[in-house]
Amino acid sequence: xxKYKIFLTLLVIFFGILMISPVYFMVKIxxxxxxxxxxxxxxxLIHNTTAKWWRWIFSTKEVWAPFIKSLEVATLTAxxxxxxxxxxxxxISRLPLKVRYPLVLGLFFTRMFxxxxxxxxxxxxxxxxxxxxxxxxxxxxxxxxxxxxxxWILVGxxxxxxxxxxxxxxxxxxxxxGTLRRIVIPLAAPGIAVxxxxxxxxxxxxxxxxxxxxxxxRTLPLQVFYYINRGNWFLTATYATLTAxxxxxxxxxxxKYLRAGYMAGAVKG
Amino acid sequence: xxFVSFSFFLKRISKNKFEIILILPLALFVFGFTIGPIIQxxxxxxxxxxxxxxxTLASYSYIVHHHYFKAALFNTIFITGVGLSLELIFGMILxxxxxxxxxxxxxxxxxxxxPLGIPTIVSASNMAFIFSTQGFLNELLYRIGLxxxxxxxxxxxxxxxxxxxxxxxxxxxxxxxxxxxxxLESIDKQLYEAAKVDGAGRWHRFRHITLPLLKPYIxxxxxxxxxxxxxxxxxxxxxxxxxxxxxxxxxxxxxVERNNPYTSAAGATILLIMIIIAISVxxxxxxxxxxxx
Numbered sequence: 001x002x003k004y005k006i007f008l009t010l011l012v013i014f015f016g017i018l019m020i021s022p023v024y025f026m027v028k029i030x031x032x033x034x035x036x037x038x039x040x041x042x043x044x045l046i047h048n049t050t051a052k053w054w055r056w057i058f059s060t061k062e063v064w065a066p067f068i069k070s071l072e073v074a075t076l077t078a079x080x081x082x083x084x085x086x087x088x089x090x091x092i093s094r095l096p097l098k099v100r101y102p103l104v105l106g107l108f109f110t111r112m113f114x115x116x117x118x119x120x121x122x123x124x125x126x127x128x129x130x131x132x133x134x135x136x137x138x139x140x141x142x143x144x145x146x147x148x149x150x151x152w153i154l155v156g157x158x159x160x161x162x163x164x165x166x167x168x169x170x171x172x173x174x175x176x177x178g179t180l181r182r183i184v185i186p187l188a189a190p191g192i193a194v195x196x197x198x199x200x201x202x203x204x205x206x207x208x209x210x211x212x213x214x215x216x217x218r219t220l221p222l223q224v225f226y227y228i229n230r231g232n233w234f235l236t237a238t239y240a241t242l243t244a245x246x247x248x249x250x251x252x253x254x255x256k257y258l259r260a261g262y263m264a265g266a267v268k269g
Numbered sequence: 270x271x272f273v274s275f276s277f278f279l280k281r282i283s284k285n286k287f288e289i290i291l292i293l294p295l296a297l298f299v300f301g302f303t304i305g306p307i308i309q310x311x312x313x314x315x316x317x318x319x320x321x322x323x324x325t326l327a328s329y330s331y332i333v334h335h336h337y338f339k340a341a342l343f344n345t346i347f348i349t350g351v352g353l354s355l356e357l358i359f360g361m362i363l364x365x366x367x368x369x370x371x372x373x374x375x376x377x378x379x380x381x382x383x384p385l386g387i388p389t390i391v392s393a394s395n396m397a398f399i400f401s402t403q404g405f406l407n408e409l410l411y412r413i414g415l416x417x418x419x420x421x422x423x424x425x426x427x428x429x430x431x432x433x434x435x436x437x438x439x440x441x442x443x444x445x446x447x448x449x450x451x452x453l454e455s456i457d458k459q460l461y462e463a464a465k466v467d468g469a470g471r472w473h474r475f476r477h478i479t480l481p482l483l484k485p486y487i488x489x490x491x492x493x494x495x496x497x498x499x500x501x502x503x504x505x506x507x508x509x510x511x512x513x514x515x516x517x518x519x520x521x522x523x524x525v526e527r528n529n530p531y532t533s534a535a536g537a538t539i540l541l542i543m544i545i546i547a548i549s550v551x552x553x554x555x556x557x558x559x560x561x562x
Contacts, residue, residue, distance in 0.1 A: 011366060012373070016380050022395035022439060023383060025405055029398060040419075042408050088295030091288040110303045112496045112544055116520040117537030121309035122302070124530055144302050151295065176287050205388030207503050208517075212525070221390045228394045228507055237398070240391040251386030252379070 026244075029237035030054065037233060053238040063242070070204055070219040070243075072135050077142040077203035078196050084143075085150040086192065090184060092151070093158035104155055107148040118144060119212040126213060133215045141209035146202045150195040157191025158184065194257050201250050205243065307541070313534035320531060328535040332523075338536065341519035344430060344505070345543075348515065349498040352434045356494060357487065359438065360445030365475075367446070368453045382447075384440050393507035396436035400508065429509045436504045441497070445490045452486030453479070492551035499543050516540040 029037055033048040057063040092100055122141055123132070131137030161184050169179040185192070207221045214222055220243040227236040282289065315324040318331050332338040367378055384392065399405045400422045407419040422432050456479065464474050502517035514522065516536060524533035 005371075008366065008369065008371060011362070012371070012377050015363060015366070016377060019380050019383050019439070019443075021405075022392065022399060023387060025398055026391070026395045038403065040403065041411070042403060042405060044405070044408070084294045084298055087291035091291035094288065107299070109548060110299065112500075112548060113303070113307055114500050114517065114520075114537055114540040114544060116500075116502065116517045117310045117534070117541050118303060118306045120520065120524055120530060120533055120537060121306040121313065123524070124313075125306075125309075140302060143298065147295070147298060205390070207388070207390045211521075221388060224390050224394050225507065228397060233398060236394050240394050244387050244391045247388055248383070248386035251382070255379075255382065 023244075026237050026240050029233055030241045032234075034234070053234045057235065057238055057242075063239075066218050066220050066223045067242075069135065069217055070221075073138045073142065073219065074200045074203040076135065076139045077146055078199040080139060081143055081147050081150045081199045082192065082196055085147055085154055085195065086185070087180075089151045089154035090158050090180060090188075093155045093161075094163075100155070104152060107151055111145060111148050115145070115208045116212075119209050122209070123212045132213055133217050137213055138210060138219070139203075141213055142203040142206055144209070145206070146199045149202065150199050153195040153198065154188070154191060157188045157195075160191075161187045194254065197250060197254060198257075201247060205247055310534045311538050311541075313531055314538040316531050316534075318529060318531055328531045329539075332532050332535050332539075335532075337514055338519055341514040341516050341536070342539075344513055345499060345501070345515045347430050348434055348437065348501060348505075349495060351430075352437045352498055353491060353494055355434065356438050356442050356445050357490065359442045360449050360490065363442065363446040364449035364453055367450055381443050384443050387440070389440060389503045390507065392436065392440045393504045396432065396439070396504070397508050400432045400436075423509060423512060429513045433501075433505050433508055433513065436508060437498065437501060440504075441494060445494060448486055448490040448493075449483060452483045456482050488551075488554045492547060492554065496544055496547050496551075499540065499547065516543070 028046050030053055031049050031051065032046065033050050036043050036047055092103055095103070119141070122144075126132050126137050129137075131140070165183050165187070166179050169183050170176070174182065205221060206219075207225070210219050210222050211225065218226060220239060223239045224236055224243060227239060312323070314328055315326070316322060317325050317327040363381060367374065367381070371377075387395075397404075401407075402419050402421050402423075404422075406422075407416070410416045411419070420428075422428050460478050461474055464478060469477070500517055501515055502521070505513050505515045506518045506521070511522065517540065520533045520536040520540065523529050523536060
C-alpha cells in the first residue's frame with residue numbers, strides 16, 4: 001500500500017510539471033533577457049529578468065490596436081449572439097421533443113464542420129462585400145461557431161424554467177412577450193450569463209476565421225502568429241501571455257460549468 | 270401536399286406565430302452563414318482549378334495528384350490515430366489518479382485543467398519554444414545526458430509529426446480526462462467492494478468493472494476528439510508550417526498562399542466528407558440520446 005502511495009505521488013508530480021511547464025516557459029521568455037534564451041543551453045530557472053518586452057509593446061502603442069480590436073470583436077460577438085440566441089433557444093425549448101431534438105442535434109453538428117471549408121466562401125464573399133479586415137465581418141464569422149454553442153447552453157437553461165409559471169403569468173393577463181421578459185428571462189439569467197461569457201471567450205481566442213478575414217488589422221491571436229513567423233520569441237511570448245490571461249482567469253472562475261459537451265468542438269488543435 | 274394538410278400547415282403556423290418569429294433570426298443566420306457557405310464551398314470544389322467549367326472534377330484530380338495533398342492526408346490520419354490513442358491512455362491514467370483520494374487532489378485537478386485555459390494559438394507558440402533546436406526539450410535531454418548534439422525536431426517525417434501529437438496531447442488530454450472522470454464517477458462503488466471481497470486485485474477490478482462500464486464514455490471521447498483531430502489547424506501551422514501540411518492547413522495554403530480558392534474548396538470538401546463519416550460512426554456507436562447531455 002505504501003509503495004502504491006509513493007508511486008501515485010511521483011505520478012502526480014510528473015504530470016503536474018508536464019502541464020505547467022509550457023505555460024511557465026511562455027511567461028519566463030516574456031520577462032527574460034535574450035542571453036538566457038538564445039544560447040546553446042537555455043536556462044530553466046528565471047535569471048536575468050527584464051520588463052523591456054512588456055514595456056516595448058505598451059510604449060510603442062503597438063499593442064492597443066490589436067487589443068481593442070479583439071475586445072470589440074469579442075464583446076460584439078457575445079452581444080449579437082445573445083440577441084439572436086435568447087429568443088431562438090427559448091422558442092426551441094418550448095417545441096415538442098420530437099422537433100426540438102433534431103434541431104439541437106443539427107446545431108451541435110454545425111460546430112463540427114471544417115472551419116477552413118466555411119471560412120473560404122465567407123472570405124470570398126466578404127472581399128466582394130468589403131467586409132474584409134472589418135470588425136463587423138469578424139463578428140459575423142465568429143458568430144458562426146459561437147451561436148450554436150450559446151443556443152445549446154440556453155436551450156438547456158430554458159428547459160429548466162417551469163411552463164406552469166408562464167401559464168400563471170398569462171392567466172394574470174401578461175402578454176407572451178411580457179411573460180418572456182418578466183418571468184422567463186430573469187429565471188434563466190444565470191444560464192444566460194454563462195452563455196455570454198463562453199461566447200466572449202470563444203471569440204477572444206479565435207484564430208482560424210481571423211486569419212482568413214484579416215489583412216492588416218490583426219487581433220491578439222494573430223499578433224502571436226505574426227511574431228512567431230518573424231522569429232521574435234520575446235514578443236511572441238509577451239503577446240501569448242497577454243492573450244491567455246483573460247482566458248485562464250475566466251476558465252478557472254467558470255470551472256464548474258466546464259462540461260465536456262460545451263468544450264466539444266471548442267478545443268481543437 | 271394535399272389541400273387539407275396544407276391548410277393544417279397554415280393553421281399550425283398561425284398558432285405558433287410567436288415561436289416562429291423568435292426562431293427566425295437564428296434560422297436565417299445558420300442558413301445564411303453556415304449551411305450556405307458549406308454548400309458554396311462544395312459547389313466551388315466542382316469548378317476547374319481556375320474557376321468556371323462547373324461541374325468538373327478538375328480540382329479534385331489536380332489535388333489528388335499533388336504530393337503535398339497526399340502528405341496532408343497521411344499526416345492528418347497519423348496525427349489523429351497516434352494522438353487519439355495516446356490521449357485516451359493518458360486521459361485514463363489522469364482520470365484514475367483523480368478518482369483516488371490524496372493530499373493536494375484539488376490543486377492537482379486545477380493544474381490539470383490549465384491547458385483548457387490556454388488558447389490553441391498560444392499553446393502552439395509555447396510548443397514551438399519547447400521543440401526548437403535550441404529549445405527546452407533539447408536542453409533537458411542534454412542535461413539528463415541522453416543526447417550530446419541537439420536534435421532538429423523539424424526534419425524527417427515522424428519527428429515533426431510526433432511534436433504535433435505531443436502538442437495536441439497537452440492541449441486536449443484534460444478534456445478526455447474530464448469525460449472519463451464523469452464516467453468513473455457514475456460507476457457504483459459497491460461493485461468494487463464486492464469484487465474486493467471476492468478477491469479481485471486492482472488490475473482485475475479495472476479490467477472487468479471499470480473498462481466495460483466506461484465504454485460509452487470512451488466512445489464519446491474518441492469520436493468527439495477524432496472529429497477535432499481531423500480539423501487540426503493552428504498547431505501544425507505554427508509548429509511546422511509548410512513542412513508538415515494537414516488537411517486544414519493544406520486548404521489554407523492553397524487559398525491564402527497559392528491564391529486558388531477552387532483547389533482549397535476541394536481539400537475542404539474532402540475534409541468535410543471525413544468528418545461526416547466520423548459523425549455517422551458516432552451516431553451509430555453512441556446513439557443520438559447521448560449527444561446533447
